[in-house]
Amino acid sequence: MVTRRSQSTFLGAGALLFVAALATSDDARDARVDALFEKWERADSPGCALGVVEDGQLVYKRGYGMANLEHDIRISETSVFRMGSVSKQFAAFAILLAERQGSLSLDDDIRKYLPELPERENIITIRHLIHHTSGMRDYVTLTDLSGYRPEDFFTEADVVEALAAQERSNFEPGEEYLYSNSGYFLLSEVIPRATGLSLKAFSEKYIFEPLKMGDTHFHDDFRHVVKNRAAGYRPLEAGGFETHMTTLNMVGDGGIYTTIEDLLLWDRNFYTGEVGSEEIRKGRLVTGRLNDRTEQDYAFGLVISRYRGLATVSHGGSWVGFRTAMLQFPEQRFSTYVLCNVSTAAPTRLARRVADIYLEDAFTVAANAEPEGAVALSESELRPFEGVYWNEETGGLAELAVEDGALVRQETEQKLTPLGGGRFATSEEGVRTEVEIDGATMTVRSPGQRVFHYERVSSVTPSLAELSRRVGVYRCRELDVTYRIELDDENRLVMVGPARRSVLEPVFENGFRWEWGSVLFTRDRQGAVTGFELASGRARNFIFLRE
Incomplete structure (x- = not known):
């Protein structure tokens, strides 16, 4: 016979066993998470801070590696990191607050606040800046x-x-x-002209102070002393690291300094709307639309997407020696934040791997699953799709080659999975891009983007005489800069500019590839080289005229 006392004792022991089992399970999970950051967990290396949030609680926080190599300071949840482009959501939030206060409208012409910008036939609005649809060249690329x-x-x-x-x-x-x-930097210029407060002061008054985010600020003065600041680093070829920081004061596009613990408070506000309003809480997740009504995946400094079947809100950051990522799963009320102070870290990948561990029973799509509809093609069946494809409008180049039985885009190392009938797909962490190759034309369809068309081009090997005809001095008025085209000791064409020396690799007639884009030489009716048009990713259509 079991007495009430012995029954109580028995249940107590069972509960203890259950708690012990949970603790063992948590320890095993923590060990799996720690293993992801093992390469950074050293006393002679920078590293990362990790924060895992569930239902508004910081359920795991850990520092790996050093915040400061000179003073032997370890990374912790209170280390202050530069956030790079993760900062954009704070600038966008400030704009929404300013609109609610009546200081501006998202549909205002930006020249209302920035009249020094050139007048254009089609106006650029604040909304265009928010959703990266302004067409303005990226200022980081411009200055570079x-x-x-x-x-x-x-x-x-x-x-x-x-x-x-x-x-x-x-x-x-x-x-x-x-x-x-450029768009988010200009938001930092719009705020003071519309509200009378700098973006830093406005954000402190209306965002950070109400949320008690005491270790968070827009860093608009490089002389500002920041307690517990992590230094940024990059590796040296010979081993070790060097400091990689900046004296630039631009904010809006970046510039937030914060900690894992402050990001917990920001994460809570995502659900509660304690600061802002319910309209702002929902509105900041509304994505933009292109003129053709294509719905984007970019909202107010946030990427709205899916990962392994689950809805996500995310953004990454990269500037000098800092790499950061935030990844939220709103339906699970789960978030991972990874803040790193070394330029070779991959925080977005790490954030996803942490989510893989915590949410392994919630995902509806297997990790690294092939795109739906995949078919098998032999190497001989893939070979006809190889080649270089050129988008004249954007200056974009795409080279496809067969490697280890797969068709791979060389610039991005993305594998194109065949779907049959000249159709392919890439699925990078659940984001599907479709590619269709019909004869010499390649069509690319990506989420939240317009359709791009590329034409296959015939490769060429210019003679030394032909290369020599391009040697000369060229000037771009918009950049106020002069570049020289030279031949190096290996008879390669080289583009030389201020703080730049880049080899030009011939791709097709008059078309060359350089490390960040393409160069297309122009000729007059007699065939003489008159200049070139340069494209560099986020900035295109630069005209250089021969002097």
Whole structure:
């Protein structure tokens, strides 16, 4: 016979066993998570801070590696990191608050606040800046092409002046999505002109102070002393690391400094709307639309997508020696934050791997699953699709080659999975892009983007005489810069500019590839080289004329 006392004792022992089992399970899970960051868990290396949030609670927080190598300070949940482009959501939130206060409208012409920018036939609105559909060239690329480096100093006024000097754009407003730091930098210029407060002051007053995010700020003065700041680093070829920081004061597109613990408070506000309003809480998740009504996946500094079948809200950041990522699963009320102070870290991948562990029973799509509808093609069946494809409108190049039985895009190392009938798909972490190759034409369809068409081009091997005809001095008025085209000791064509020396690889007649894009030489009716048009990812259509 079991007495009430012995029954109680028995149940107590069972509960203890259950708790012990849970603890063992949690320990095993934590060990799996820690293993992801093992390469950074050293006393002679920078590393990462991790925060895992469930239902508004920080259920796991851990630092791996060093916040400061000079002073032997370890990374912790209170280490303050530069967030790079994860900052964009804070700038967008400030814009929504300013609109609610009546200081501006998302549909205002940006020249209402920035009259020094050139007048255009089709106006650029604040909404265009938010959703990366303005067509404005990326200022980071502009300054790089002009000879500036991240470690050089230039001012916000210099950036506005450079943007005002642009006579051409990437595309007409609303026609396309192309990520551009210029838009979010300009938001930091709109806020003070609309509200009378700098973006830093406005955010502190209306966002960070109400949420008690005491270790978070927009870093608009590089001289500002930041307690517990992690230094940024990059590896040296010979081993070890060097400091990789910046003296630039631009914010909006970046510039937030924060901690894992403060991000917990920001994560809670995502669900409660304690700061802002219910309208803002929902509105910041509304994605943009292109002129053709294509719905984007980019909202207010946030990417709205899916990962392994689950809805996600995310963004990554990359600037000097910092790499960061936030990944939220709203339906599961689960988030991972990975903040790293080394340029070779891959925080987005790490954030997803952490989610793989915590949410392994919730996912509806297997990890690394092939795109739906995949078929098997032999190497001989894939060979006809090999070649170089050129988009004249964007200056984009896509080279496809068969490697180890798969068709691979060389620039991105993406595997194209065959679907049959000249159709292929890539599925990078659950985001599906479809590619169709019909004869010499390649059509690319990506989520939230317009359709792009590429034409297959015939490869060429120019003679030394033909290469020599391109040697000369070329000037771009918009960049206010002169480049030289030279032949090096190996008889390769080289593009030389301020702080730049890039080999030009011949791809097709008059078309060359360089490390960040393409160069298309132009000729007159007699065949003489008159200049070239340069494309560099987030900034296109630069005209260089021969002097």
